[in-house]
Amino acid sequence: MERTLYYLFYYFFAKNLPRSYELGPFGKWSGRLRRLVCRPLFKDVEGFFSVERGADFGGGRNIIMREYAGLGENLRVMGTGTVTVGRHVMMGPDVMILTSDHKANEEGFDGYVTKDVLIDDHAWIGARAIILKGVRIGKHAIVGAGAVVARHVQDHEVVIGNPAKVLRVRVQPPDDRKS
Numbered sequence: 001m002e003r004t005l006y007y008l009f010y011y012f013f014a015k016n017l018p019r020s021y022e023l024g025p026f027g028k029w030s031g032r033l034r035r036l037v038c039r040p041l042f043k044d045v046e047g048f049f050s051v052e053r054g055a056d057f058g059g060g061r062n063i064i065m066r067e068y069a070g071l072g073e074n075l076r077v078m079g080t081g082t083v084t085v086g087r088h089v090m091m092g093p094d095v096m097i098l099t100s101d102h103k104a105n106e107e108g109f110d111g112y113v114t115k116d117v118l119i120d121d122h123a124w125i126g127a128r129a130i131i132l133k134g135v136r137i138g139k140h141a142i143v144g145a146g147a148v149v150a151r152h153v154q155d156h157e158v159v160i161g162n163p164a165k166v167l168r169v170r171v172q173p174p175d176d177r178k179s
């Protein structure tokens, strides 16, 4: 019952409040409120995290947020697989994470194939990227805007395109070596 109330409060109110980086204190409080409501909805949270305006993650039971992880503006998470968002992960707007497929060989596509998604620490997901089931985005990796990621991305790789391919491997910034 309590969970249902948090769910309704999020989808009918908190989700639509201003972006957390706009309108000074109003944005700040909007972000705080979203965090407060999402905390009990998510499977597991670790300290501070952020949820940007318009993020739609279903019931939230399959979302794990590590410290300083961020769900981007208008993010859409679909499917029943667990989505783990690592420490300091950043996302641009309109990212999609799809953890389930309909069974392609079944008559009427009955049933689902579901695999978890892991976005590892310090990764950056560009605007409108699509991340498909079973993918691990490596630490400090970058997914370019509009990329469709169907295979694992290794640590420090920068991937672009559909299907996403390696553009280059990042030179490791000094600060990254700590984690």
Ligand SMILES: CC(C)(COP(=O)(O)OP(=O)(O)OC[C@H]1O[C@@H](n2cnc3c(N)ncnc32)[C@H](O)[C@@H]1OP(=O)(O)O)[C@@H](O)C(=O)NCCC(=O)NCCS
Pocket (backbone or CB within 6 Å): 090, 091, 092, 093, 125, 126, 127, 128, 142, 143, 144, 145, 146, 147, 158, 159, 160, 161, 167
């Ligand atoms: C992936 C990204 C980080 C690469 O940046 P970069 O290293 O400066 O890359 P460049 O601009 O030098 O482009 C290198 C090549 O990749 C191509 N490219 C870059 N980003 C691309 C993308 N998202 N999709 C397809 N091709 C892309 C460029 O056209 C260029 O191709 P060319 O060598 O044939 O001319 C950047 O392009 C990107 O997509 N950033 C995401 C921005 C975003 O979503 N911001 C939201 C705020 S969080």
